[in-house]
Amino acid sequence: MPVESRVDAMTDETIKIECRSVSKIFKQRGGKVQIPVLNSISLSVVENEFLVIVGPGQCGKTTLLRIIGGLETPTTGNVLLDGKEVSGPGPDRGMVFQKYTLFPWKTVMGNVEMGLKLGGMSKKERREIAGHYINLVGLQGFEKAFPHQLSGGMKQRVGIARAYANDPKVLLLDEPFGQLDAQTRYLMEQETARIWLAEKKTVVFVTNSIEEAVYLADRIVTLEGKLPGRMKSTYVVNLPRPREHIDKEFLKLRHMITHETELLL
Amino acid sequence: MESETKLKDPFSLKITPWVSFISFFVVWQLLIDTEIVPRILLASPVEVGKLFIDKLTNPDPDGAVLMTHTMISLLEALLGYVLALVIGIPLGLLMGWFTVAEGLARPLFEMIRPIPPVAWIPLAIFWFGIGLTGKVFIIWACGVVPCVINAYTGVRMTNPTLIQMARTYGASDWQIFINICVPSALPMVFGGLQIALALAWSTLVAAELIAANEGLGYLITMGRRLLRPDMIVLGMVMVGLTGWVIGNIIDRIERRLTAGLERGGAAT
Amino acid sequence: MKTTMEHTISVHATSQGNGPAAFVRRVLKNRHFLYVVSIAGLLIIWHFFAVSSKDSKYMPTPFMVLNELWRIAHENLAGKNLWGHLWSSLHRVLIGFAIGSIVGVPLGLFMALNRYVNALVKPVFDLIKPMPPISWISLAILWFGIGEESKVFIIAIGALVPALINSYNGIRLVDPALYDAIRMLGANRWQTLVEVTFPAGFPALFAGLQISLSVAWSCVLAAELVSARSGMGFLIILGMTMSKPAMILSGMVVIAVTAYLITAVLSKVEKWVCPWKVELMQ
Numbered sequence: 001m002p003v004e005s006r007v008d009a010m011t012d013e014t015i016k017i018e019c020r021s022v023s024k025i026f027k028q029r030g031g032k033v034q035i036p037v038l039n040s041i042s043l044s045v046v047e048n049e050f051l052v053i054v055g056p057g058q059c060g061k062t063t064l065l066r067i068i069g070g071l072e073t074p075t076t077g078n079v080l081l082d083g084k085e086v087s088g089p090g091p092d093r094g095m096v097f098q099k100y101t102l103f104p105w106k107t108v109m110g111n112v113e114m115g116l117k118l119g120g121m122s123k124k125e126r127r128e129i130a131g132h133y134i135n136l137v138g139l140q141g142f143e144k145a146f147p148h149q150l151s152g153g154m155k156q157r158v159g160i161a162r163a164y165a166n167d168p169k170v171l172l173l174d175e176p177f178g179q180l181d182a183q184t185r186y187l188m189e190q191e192t193a194r195i196w197l198a199e200k201k202t203v204v205f206v207t208n209s210i211e212e213a214v215y216l217a218d219r220i221v222t223l224e225g226k227l228p229g230r231m232k233s234t235y236v237v238n239l240p241r242p243r244e245h246i247d248k249e250f251l252k253l254r255h256m257i258t259h260e261t262e263l264l265l
Numbered sequence: 266m267e268s269e270t271k272l273k274d275p276f277s278l279k280i281t282p283w284v285s286f287i288s289f290f291v292v293w294q295l296l297i298d299t300e301i302v303p304r305i306l307l308a309s310p311v312e313v314g315k316l317f318i319d320k321l322t323n324p325d326p327d328g329a330v331l332m333t334h335t336m337i338s339l340l341e342a343l344l345g346y347v348l349a350l351v352i353g354i355p356l357g358l359l360m361g362w363f364t365v366a367e368g369l370a371r372p373l374f375e376m377i378r379p380i381p382p383v384a385w386i387p388l389a390i391f392w393f394g395i396g397l398t399g400k401v402f403i404i405w406a407c408g409v410v411p412c413v414i415n416a417y418t419g420v421r422m423t424n425p426t427l428i429q430m431a432r433t434y435g436a437s438d439w440q441i442f443i444n445i446c447v448p449s450a451l452p453m454v455f456g457g458l459q460i461a462l463a464l465a466w467s468t469l470v471a472a473e474l475i476a477a478n479e480g481l482g483y484l485i486t487m488g489r490r491l492l493r494p495d496m497i498v499l500g501m502v503m504v505g506l507t508g509w510v511i512g513n514i515i516d517r518i519e520r521r522l523t524a525g526l527e528r529g530g531a532a533t
Numbered sequence: 534m535k536t537t538m539e540h541t542i543s544v545h546a547t548s549q550g551n552g553p554a555a556f557v558r559r560v561l562k563n564r565h566f567l568y569v570v571s572i573a574g575l576l577i578i579w580h581f582f583a584v585s586s587k588d589s590k591y592m593p594t595p596f597m598v599l600n601e602l603w604r605i606a607h608e609n610l611a612g613k614n615l616w617g618h619l620w621s622s623l624h625r626v627l628i629g630f631a632i633g634s635i636v637g638v639p640l641g642l643f644m645a646l647n648r649y650v651n652a653l654v655k656p657v658f659d660l661i662k663p664m665p666p667i668s669w670i671s672l673a674i675l676w677f678g679i680g681e682e683s684k685v686f687i688i689a690i691g692a693l694v695p696a697l698i699n700s701y702n703g704i705r706l707v708d709p710a711l712y713d714a715i716r717m718l719g720a721n722r723w724q725t726l727v728e729v730t731f732p733a734g735f736p737a738l739f740a741g742l743q744i745s746l747s748v749a750w751s752c753v754l755a756a757e758l759v760s761a762r763s764g765m766g767f768l769i770i771l772g773m774t775m776s777k778p779a780m781i782l783s784g785m786v787v788i789a790v791t792a793y794l795i796t797a798v799l800s801k802v803e804k805w806v807c808p809w810k811v812e813l814m815q
Contacts, residue, residue: 071713091719101714104809105732114728115718148809166718281652289657306676368567373575379793380785381751383667383766386758387773388781392591467665471755474670475770482668489671497671505664512663 016170016202017045017068021077023228024063036228037063040077043221043231045170048200052217054210054261060229061206062174068204069093069172081169091115094163096173100155102147108134108158109143115166133161136195153184160195170202177212186245189215193242210257214250215243222261233260308495313502316495327487327496329479335503338480339511341397342469345404349461353409354454357416361450362442374413382407382468386475395476400469407468408461415457419450455519462515466508481507593779601779602786610771613763619787621763622753625681629688630749634742636689637696641741644697645704646730658697666691666748667755674760684756684764691752692745699741703734736803736810743799750792765791 024038037060045051055061066072068079070089079086081093094115102111113130121129134143137157147155156176163171173192177185189212196203207213213220214237222232235257239249290310296302297309308316320331327334359366360374385406393399423446431441473482481500488496560566576595583592593601606615613621644651666687673683707730715729757766765788772780803810 069717071717089713089716091717093717095714095717097710097714099710101708101710103711103714103729103732105735105807114715118715118718118720118724118728146809162718278648278652281649282656285653286656286660289660307672364562364564365567368562368564369571372568372571376789379789379796381754381788381792383751383755383758384769384785384788387769388778388785391773391776391778391781467667470665471667471758474667474755475758485668485671489675492675494672494675497675501664501668501672504668505660505662508665509663 013046013049015044016047016049016082017204018080019043019064019068019077020080022064022067022074022079023076024060024067024072025075038067038074039228039230041229041231042077043234045202045204047202050196050203050205050216050218051221052205052207052213052219053221053223054207054213054257055223055229056208056225056261058227059223059225060227061223064223064229065095065172065174065204065206068170069095071095091119091166092169094166094168094171096156096159096163096171096176098175098178100147100152100159100179102155102158102162104147107144107146108139108150111147111158112161112165114162119166130161130165133165134158136164136198137161138191151184152180153188156180156188157191160192164195164199164201168201170204173203173205175206175208178208185212190242192216197241210254210261211245214239214254214257215245220257222257225261233257304494305492306494308493308498312495313498316499317502320499326491326493327484331499331503334479334481334484334500335507338469338473338482338504339507341400341480342404342465343511344397345401345469346408346462346465348401348405349408349412349465350458352405353412353461354416354457356409357413357457358420358442358447358450358454360413361417361420362446363438374410377406378410378414380406382464383471386468386472389472390476395478400472400477403472404465404469408465411457411460411464412454413457415453415460416450419453419457420446422453423449452523455515455523458515458519459512462512463508466504466511470504591778593782597779598782598786601777602783605768605780605783610768611762615768615787618764618768619791621767622750622757622765623791625684625756625764626688626746626749626753629685629753630692630746632685632689633692633749634696634745637693637745638700638738638741641697641700642704642734645701645734646726661690662694666694666752667759670756670759673756679760679762684753684761687756688749688752692749695744695748696741699744700734700738703737703741704730706737707733736807739803739807743796743803746795746799747792750795754788 019041022038022041023036026035026037027033028035041064043051053061053064063072067074068086070086070093073087086093103114106114109127109130112134113126116126116129131143134140137160139154139157139161142150142154147158150158156179159176160173176192177188180188193216205213205216217235217237220235220237222234224230224232235253237253239247239253243250294309294311297304297307297312317331322330324330324333329337356366356370360370361367382403385403389399389403389406393402427445427449428441431445436444469480470482470485473480474486475482477483477486481504485497485500485504488494488498488500579592580594580596583594583597602615608614610618640654644654669687669690670683673686677683677686711729711733712725715725720728753764754766757764758770761767761770765784769781769784769788772778772782772784
């Protein structure tokens with residue numbers, strides 16, 4: 001029965017990411033205008049757990065993800081990865097962006113192997129590893145294609161492969177399917193689950209769709225619907241995988257979360 | 266490159282532009298004063314300033330007061346420019362919408378289009394001499410091109426949904442043209458105006474440098490003939506200044522008239 | 534269902550109904566038919582106007598222009614034939630363009646990357662920018678005489694401005710998300726520059742170079758019109774002083790064709806070099 005619960009540090013699961021009272025205030029030019037975006041977020045992510053953060057638009061969830069990734073710094077509080085404080089972007093956190101953000105001048109292979117190239121790996125090794133992940137996301141045969149030749153779903157697969165190939169400690173996905181149409185979105189959710197089961201990693205996934213959250217998550221954290229973002233509730237999802245969108249338990253959980261939040265999906 | 270909102274610029278960054286600006290003139294002045302650059306090759310800022318004040322009232326040695334030169338140049342440029350607008354914009358708009366207009370006008374236009382504006386000068390002088398008519402013709406010929414292109418593109422970029430909607434109301438081709446295509450093309454038309462203006466002004470200067478007996482280009486050429494670099498620089502500065510001022514004026518007019526319309530043509 | 538712009542916003546060329554009247558109407562409104570009519574009409578009007586004007590001194594017939602074109606391609610004027618003059622001009626353009634871009638592009642890059650360089654250079658650049666390159670001609674002649682240097686100087690100035698502006702903007706307007714992506718993959722400062730800044734800014738930079746080259750072509754003509762002893766600009770001025778409009782017009786034709794070819798070739802090169810560039814509306 002999905003229930004509000006805390007992950008117990010006494011179990012033998014290691015905590016991968018820890019956010020400690022993270023708050024964020026955005027300052028406009030000169031510090032005159034202050035916009036509080038996050039208010040005292042404390043959460044932990046366990047190793048190889050698939051955590052989903054759900055909230056409506058403009059609730060700070062993207063900012064939270066970017067702070068975990070190191071692209072933004074918290075105003076107060078900090079984020080620990082494997083016990084060490086996060087202080088900037090880095091290859092140990094892989095990120096998948098909502099707008100794909102692929103490098104348009106590079107082929108699919110060029111994009112996926114980019115992280116490895118930056119790390120100084122030899123071409124042969126890079127190609128092998130990148131090739132493996134291109135296959136994993138189901139894009140075999142498209143290694144030489146350019147992003148502008150791909151559909152939205154395919155572009156996002158490249159984004160996922162690119163993040164995976166760099167062998168990060170955690171994967172951060174920022175509403176990765178927001179730009180896709182409904183059909184492709186369902187497909188990509190299934191693909192994500194499949195890929196993650198094939199090669200497990202710690203994942204923090206941000207979305208505004210409760211359905212998506214229930215489908216993918218081991219654990220769901222909901223944020224309040226208005227700024228500054230505050231944690232609302234936590235749900236553990238014990239449903240067996242692969243999950244069914246129309247399964248009774250699935251819908252029950254979905255209904256429960258919907259009831260508690262302002263979201264409708 | 267930072268995703269954080271920028272903090273205030275450090276003071277050193279704020280004064281650097283001024284330092285640069287002032288040093289530019291100081292160095293320039295010093296180059297002349299210390300004779301590193303011979304006086305015959307370049308006039309110092311002070312000398313140019315003196316000449317500026319002098320020429321406000323003194324018609325020597327080139328035959329006219331500074332304002333006269335400026336006004337003549339402006340007159341020639343603006344006359345040609347306005348003619349270019351008056352012919353080019355309606356033509357471009359019509360070409361964008363009516364196949365007949367495009368079919369007939371396009372070949373001639375495509376032949377004129379690749380001709381660099383300055384290349385018209387010898388022909389214009391041959392036909393019309395070096396007076397006002399010739400200059401106006403040149404400016405017109407080169408200004409017409411961007412006006413037509415931009416008006417044409419502006420109409421072709423009209424949101425097709427708006428047109429389809431108008432058709433469902435039974436609007437005629439002409440009504441659609443006047444009420445939808447033309448207003449929607451305004452931002453691009455103004456873009457064309459800016460381009461045409463810059464072109465008109467620089468082409469006029471070129472024409473005056475080649476053959477004229479009045480105007481800022483003439484002033485510059487006289488400066489060379491009389492070995493008076495201060496006249497040359499004064500002429501150059503006035504050219505730049507005038508061009509900049511009228512560019513700004515057009516910009517302001519544009520902003521007033523297109524407030525509310527999206528830049529890029531499609532008013533949704 | 535007609536969904537392309539061409540069909541929705543052009544006049545209903547396909548009129549309803551069959552039968553000879555509708556057919557004629559359709560033909561009359563067909564774009565290509567009108568092109569042909571227009572060109573033919575133009576040539577005819579031109580010819581008759583030229584022939585009927587008092588002493589076709591002012592306007593040569595199309596045929597005379599072609600004739601003249603042939604003549605200058607083979608005979609020498611002031612020491613060179615058409616190709617010689619064309620090469621003179623192109624030669625100056627290439628050198629001036631090279632100098633202008635070699636200075637302008639890196640300068641624009643540094644201005645975009647470093648706020649101090651920007652603060653230092655921009656004020657002076659903004660002073661120089663509104664002055665048309667050709668207005669420098671008198672100073673250039675004073676300094677360098679009427680030889681090659683004065684012309685190359687003008688061309689270099691003309692080429693520098695768009696090269697600088699476009700490389701500056703190209704770098705400045707790189708999508709910041711790309712920087713996020715590359716940093717999350719572990720890039721250091723240098724790698725970010727090489728792997729994102731430069732490739733992302735390249736299309737705009739290349740567009741700037743295209744503009745530079747076109748401007749350079751205009752500048753060489755202008756400089757040659759003022760004072761030269763060879764080149765296409767010189768050729769058409771010669772036509773003017775010799776009262777030979779056919780020479781002027783044939784020179785203009787060659788100038789226009791060259792300008793067109795420069796643009797066309799560069800467009801092709803651009804498609805080959807930056808295949809990913811999204812076609813933005815002007």
